[in-house]
Amino acid sequence: MNMKKEKTNLYFMMFLILFGAVLSYRYFDQGVSRYNTTLFALSYKYGPISRGLLGTLYAGLNHILPMNLMSYSWVYFFCLLSTAFFDFLLLIFFTRVLQKSVENQKNQIYLILLVAIFTFPMFVTKEMLGRLDIYLMILVMLCLFCLIEDRCLWLIPVFCVVAMLFHQGFVFTNINLILVLLFYKGLKEDGNRKYFVVFGITLLLCSVLFLYFEFFSHSNGSEILDEVVTNAKALSASGRGYNPSIIDHEILGKDVYEAETEYRVLAHQETGVFLVFFWPFLILGFGFMKHLLQGQKGKNFLAYLGICLGGFTMIPEILLKVDFGRYAYYTFWYYLVAAMVLILWKDEVCIQALEWVKSLIKKWLPIPQLVFAYLLLFVPFHDIIYGELVDNIKIFIFG
Amino acid sequence: MVQGTEYKKKVNKFIVGLSFFYLAVFFLTYDAKLTIYNSTLLSFSYKYGFIPRAFVGTIYEGLNWILPVDMYSYGMAMRFVEVCTAIFFLLMIWIARKTLLLVGEKYFKTIGVVWIIYGIMFVSMFSSKYNFGRVDLFMLLIDAIGICLLMKRKGEWLLIPLSVIGVMVHEGFVFMYFSTILVILIYRFFMTEEKKKYGWIFALSLVGASVTFLYFMFFRTPVDRETYLSIYRMARDLSYEGRPHISLLSAELLCVNLGDIEKAFHKENFLQLPFFVLMVSPFLVFLCRLGRSLYLKAKGMKEKLAYLAVMIGWMTLIPNFALKVDYGRWIFAAFSFFFIVFIMMYVEQDKYFIQSFEIECNRYRKHPGVEELMIIYLIALVPLQDVYINAMLKKLSDFINVYLQWY
Numbered sequence A: 001m002n003m004k005k006e007k008t009n010l011y012f013m014m015f016l017i018l019f020g021a022v023l024s025y026r027y028f029d030q031g032v033s034r035y036n037t038t039l040f041a042l043s044y045k046y047g048p049i050s051r052g053l054l055g056t057l058y059a060g061l062n063h064i065l066p067m068n069l070m071s072y073s074w075v076y077f078f079c080l081l082s083t084a085f086f087d088f089l090l091l092i093f094f095t096r097v098l099q100k101s102v103e104n105q106k107n108q109i110y111l112i113l114l115v116a117i118f119t120f121p122m123f124v125t126k127e128m129l130g131r132l133d134i135y136l137m138i139l140v141m142l143c144l145f146c147l148i149e150d151r152c153l154w155l156i157p158v159f160c161v162v163a164m165l166f167h168q169g170f171v172f173t174n175i176n177l178i179l180v181l182l183f184y185k186g187l188k189e190d191g192n193r194k195y196f197v198v199f200g201i202t203l204l205l206c207s208v209l210f211l212y213f214e215f216f217s218h219s220n221g222s223e224i225l226d227e228v229v230t231n232a233k234a235l236s237a238s239g240r241g242y243n244p245s246i247i248d249h250e251i252l253g254k255d256v257y258e259a260e261t262e263y264r265v266l267a268h269q270e271t272g273v274f275l276v277f278f279w280p281f282l283i284l285g286f287g288f289m290k291h292l293l294q295g296q297k298g299k300n301f302l303a304y305l306g307i308c309l310g311g312f313t314m315i316p317e318i319l320l321k322v323d324f325g326r327y328a329y330y331t332f333w334y335y336l337v338a339a340m341v342l343i344l345w346k347d348e349v350c351i352q353a354l355e356w357v358k359s360l361i362k363k364w365l366p367i368p369q370l371v372f373a374y375l376l377l378f379v380p381f382h383d384i385i386y387g388e389l390v391d392n393i394k395i396f397i398f399g
Numbered sequence B: 001m002v003q004g005t006e007y008k009k010k011v012n013k014f015i016v017g018l019s020f021f022y023l024a025v026f027f028l029t030y031d032a033k034l035t036i037y038n039s040t041l042l043s044f045s046y047k048y049g050f051i052p053r054a055f056v057g058t059i060y061e062g063l064n065w066i067l068p069v070d071m072y073s074y075g076m077a078m079r080f081v082e083v084c085t086a087i088f089f090l091l092m093i094w095i096a097r098k099t100l101l102l103v104g105e106k107y108f109k110t111i112g113v114v115w116i117i118y119g120i121m122f123v124s125m126f127s128s129k130y131n132f133g134r135v136d137l138f139m140l141l142i143d144a145i146g147i148c149l150l151m152k153r154k155g156e157w158l159l160i161p162l163s164v165i166g167v168m169v170h171e172g173f174v175f176m177y178f179s180t181i182l183v184i185l186i187y188r189f190f191m192t193e194e195k196k197k198y199g200w201i202f203a204l205s206l207v208g209a210s211v212t213f214l215y216f217m218f219f220r221t222p223v224d225r226e227t228y229l230s231i232y233r234m235a236r237d238l239s240y241e242g243r244p245h246i247s248l249l250s251a252e253l254l255c256v257n258l259g260d261i262e263k264a265f266h267k268e269n270f271l272q273l274p275f276f277v278l279m280v281s282p283f284l285v286f287l288c289r290l291g292r293s294l295y296l297k298a299k300g301m302k303e304k305l306a307y308l309a310v311m312i313g314w315m316t317l318i319p320n321f322a323l324k325v326d327y328g329r330w331i332f333a334a335f336s337f338f339f340i341v342f343i344m345m346y347v348e349q350d351k352y353f354i355q356s357f358e359i360e361c362n363r364y365r366k367h368p369g370v371e372e373l374m375i376i377y378l379i380a381l382v383p384l385q386d387v388y389i390n391a392m393l394k395k396l397s398d399f400i401n402v403y404l405q406w407y
Helices: A002-029 A034-039 A052-062 A072-099 A102-119 A132-150 A155-166 A175-188 A194-215 A223-236 A242-249 A261-293 A298-320 A324-344 A348-364 A369-375 A388-398 B005-029 B037-042 B057-068 B075-102 B105-125 B135-152 B155-168 B176-192 B194-220 B225-239 B248-254 B263-279 B280-299 B301-325 B327-347 B352-363 B370-381 B391-404
Strands: none
Touching: A002 A072, A002 A102, A002 A388, A002 B301, A002 B370, A034 A072, A034 A223, A034 A242, A034 B248, A052 A072, A052 A155, A052 B005, A072 A132, A072 A324, A102 A324, A102 A348, A102 B263, A102 B370, A132 A155, A132 A175, A132 A324, A132 A348, A132 A388, A132 B194, A155 A175, A155 A194, A175 A194, A175 A298, A194 B301, A223 A242, A223 B352, A261 A298, A261 A324, A261 A348, A261 A388, A348 B263, A369 B263, A369 B370, A388 B005, B005 B075, B037 B057, B037 B075, B037 B225, B037 B248, B057 B075, B057 B135, B057 B155, B075 B105, B075 B135, B075 B225, B075 B327, B105 B327, B105 B352, B105 B370, B135 B176, B135 B327, B155 B194, B155 B391, B176 B194, B176 B301, B176 B327, B225 B248, B225 B327, B263 B280, B263 B327, B280 B352, B280 B370, B301 B327, B301 B352, B327 B352, B352 B370
């Protein structure tokens, strides 16, 4: 039986790698946007500024290596390498999940397929290639390895702090998965306090860093502005461009809320269209949550409540910012990977909730595989817009 | 075999879901643009003589005569193409429903999945700007009408004039879409008792289409200057760029050979094709295994010939691959051949074909996730274009050419 399952895992992973490679290349735009090249110009040599870690590491590499990395072509290559590394980590993660979930192989395969559909094309478009999100995702993967292997949990706060140095938005978009899984493990494993200790340290450090970067890191912005802008221009494809919004927000500490009004209108229009086409998945999602919480009491109830509410950390971003495409992606990523890890941990409640989801899909659709084909039409999610399909329909309706 | 009301409800439910899915694919790939190549063809008409590719333009001319609007504008050309495309999609959905009812509940899943994959291909093909309004749509429409006649087993003699009309729409019909009809006629000739009927329909269809093709290839003459200018002006009015497609006018009206112009495109095609073959290799393995299984199962010479036609009928496209450059269109025509013929084999309830096909499908079905991947994988490869196979392969070939400097 195990031999047969191993063969299934092998075939599935082989096809998944081919599928992932083709899907990634199909949406690969062969370029890095000015937004993302500008981020390489931010560095800790100007002080402990927000989002300065990437530029600092890159400048360090430039110092160590014999080549001059301060050009667009090397930035492009670095971004490609980072994305490839993330995809590699993702495939290793999928392999480990399958190896550790022999009894629930089929469910894990479907979850992996869903994560692959959303993730492979996400970070290769021009807006997303080299975006700070890829480094956050790499660090999230490393945290997940610690969790599923149940080793070196002390590294989780370290990885999360590093992620905060990359982008303080980590507290809303990515940390929820790690914290919720630690919280769940802590409640489920009575007497094992290490999960709560790691949870507490991670939450405390990240909260402090968030407050610092949001409110106290822009004090010397005007002194370093010219140098940062000059460096940003040098790293862009044209050699002359840079993203003013990042400079305004990260260096000068200006509020860009009003400047983003046009994007906000666009994002809200797209959200309406998106919800019309995605409402069946909302029913499935809320039904899944209901089945997780049903009949639970005490610590169990808290554990599953954490899982259900963890995705809602995106709400402040949705209210204050405009990158709805990214938030939609992170919401899907959170719930799918959380379910995957719970099943790996042999959580019977989650397994039953997933079986309910599958039975409802089979009731609605005579050929359930149509779900995967349908979802693939919506990817890749971009930063502000949800994707080409939603954008086309929005243009059709609103002009 | 048409089954009870429960099964009909199941099919209807699936068709509603499938239609919604096709609509989503349409919105994903629809560019709302009619290229000058495709709008130029609407200016060709038989009022100028029996010129090639003028059938659709003649219908367009007829509409201009009947309707109280001036059809010779870009806006009206767009509306015409939108209506024709909608009719085509609705006909395909109707055929999907009909075939699902005919194959029965036992093979509902197999044929349903085939329609999901085929729908991804044809909806994206004829929605994207390269092939929106292309005459390939009308050629496939003729195939679809032919399939309807063959399924109903009524009015099959109409395949003879339909075959001629197909060539009048585009002389490439004999290579691209005619094989689908011919293969089903060959199959019925060898495998049914109505040999005389299908023999005659096959022969007359083949002769009619061949004679029309040979006329257009070797016996047509260039049009005179006045005719050329008249068509030029109408094509200009139909175009969104305000100019017609000069190469098309030169090739079809003045009989100019475009061989030299297309040399660079050939090189791009030859660079893209091996990568495409690599990308669809899982499907090619499936086809090879299926063909081998059919050959081994076939008992007599008649069965072997019938199955041989089913598996190699697509090879009428080889001259296109060798001599012309629209690899995206030829590849779509090959896919279309396989999908339609395989569906028809289930409709015909061919025991050995169904057994072999199900065995091959089960090889993937027994591994969870693999079947789903095979279904959705093709979404990454569409829409197929015209000259270039697809945008991804164009990107890849351009990248490799930076180092090869081949074109």
